[in-house]
Amino acid sequence: MGKKLLIHNDKVPGIASLEVYRAHGGYASVEKALKSMTPDQVTDEVKKSGLRGRGGAGFPTGMKWSFLAKPEGVPRYLVCNADESEPGTFKDRYLMEKIPHALIEGMITSSYALGAKTSYIYIRGEYFYVARILETAIAEAYAAGWLGQNILGTGFSHDCYVQVGGGAYICGEETALLESLEGKRGNPRIKPPFPAVAGLWGCPTVVNNVETIAAVCPIINMGGEEYAKIGIGKSTGTKLISASGHINKPGVYEIELGVPVEEFIYSEEYCGGIRNGKKLKAVVAGGSSVPILPTELILKTAKGEPRLMTYESLGDGGFITGTMLGSGGFIVMDEDTSIVKNLFTFTRFYHHESCGQCSPCREGTGWMEKILKKFLNGTATESDVDLLWDIQSKIEGKTICPLGEAAAWPVAAAIRHFKQEFLDIARSKKFVDISHYNRLNQIVA
């Protein structure tokens, strides 16, 4: 059983309430930070911990914090990115729904380190009921003096608010999120300036993922160096993995970074193997944007070493034979899955979610969806595979924000590893969907 730091109490009855959360050691990091540490010391502990952004990019959190500009007399903001929309990812929802105070505690401790008097939790509009849970928790925290003026008599004051979005994947990109928080369309901004210099309403702002902010609590409690001992190499600490697809036990798992992928898929502690005794075909390891890998490359690297659940091991071999840990959205596909059709659902998604600012993404995602549709209705030709490759290569790196890459990478990887499947459809002029949906009848209603 690996170490759990974030959701170890998720099955405690009433853990969503302040009383129970506090009884299980909640808000200790706020007490420790505010009473015995300076803001810089808190930031230093986060730096020492090696914590990396859990939203997908994996950028070192301590370093991101240290970039925050601190001009005199200008307010600074912490914004929590709870716009969890990457297909295959549902860990933040689980954390916020089960243990909302873990996020609020992290917001207070992190805001103290950053000198932010106000913070916002920007949550996707579809998670409306989760926003309600957070608002209830925030009201409890205010009533108990964890939020508001002069917290614990230390002179530090902080306000935390929830804002619900309107339904747009692009708002998970941090500058689009800030635009949306300002009441505008979610069009990503051109960087620089980065939010650390000019973010919310032009003020210095740090935007962090839910899980990242929640991880600050155990880091302060145990110390950055202790936290860094968990995991392997530069992949320190624990990570929430959202496991879905054709597995026996879908759900959210907290793992110590470094668990072998094979163990994660097949052990009873985690996914419990492939449903219905089928064979594994492919895995999307870190949310829809990251390259899909076939069985032989997800279980072992090209060098033949066991693939581990770390940033480095999953990335081993670059995009030719590797992938990314990303957001931890782990989608497993069995032997009957059509990679082409799965790719179609991803591409339709990106076409739907493109904000329309940059033509390569706005037009390219639509073209890719149309071409993939040709495969599904049996009118595609072999040259369409090359066309698809050509289009994705002309989106990547040519857009303001990474949605372009996110749309291009899955297409490139599907062709790289499963080209034969595309060619077979193009040659036979028919698409046969053999995916079995018998889970529908398996689940007891």
Added chain:
Amino acid sequence: MSSQIHGAQHFDKAKRVEVKFSDEAMRTVQTIISRYPEGKQKSALLPVLHVAQAEFGGWLSPETMDYVASILNIKPIEVFEVASFYTMYNLKPMGKCVLEVCQTSSCWLNGAEDIVKYIEKKLGIKVGETTKDGMFSLKVAECLGSCGTAPMMQCGASFHENLTYEKVDRILDDYKTQGKLRSYTDHDYKNTL
């Protein structure tokens, strides 16, 4: 616009509603505005549009959008450009209960397409349509963050997960007989049972 859609009775009612927040809704709106620094009240636009949509018949008419603009002291076009960008705002009247079936990868892998077909057959409508009695609208949605409990659909604020045909029957029957849905979520992750 509404004359082209079935269920005119329901929508006429929505149309007749006077565009003015109730006292309670107005208090909610004021609370939302108070979360932002002075002069930054435009930031309240997205949450206020949700309040307005719930208050004025489940969609945002041009009159509603103009009203929201006047409250936030911004131009009507600033409201429209936001309302038309985000998928959760309806710019035309919808059924009382909007069924949004997720169709992205994990849900597709678990049979979302069959759920859509089943609902289409059961309600006698296609995706994008509303039943004649104005009760149900059917939409497809992109990933709603329920991949571990796929397939799923959202109805209003409720998440309905681990869908089966029987479960769909029950949800629709519940709504027909009680006019509301019971809980926000009914997911049961296998690892958390």
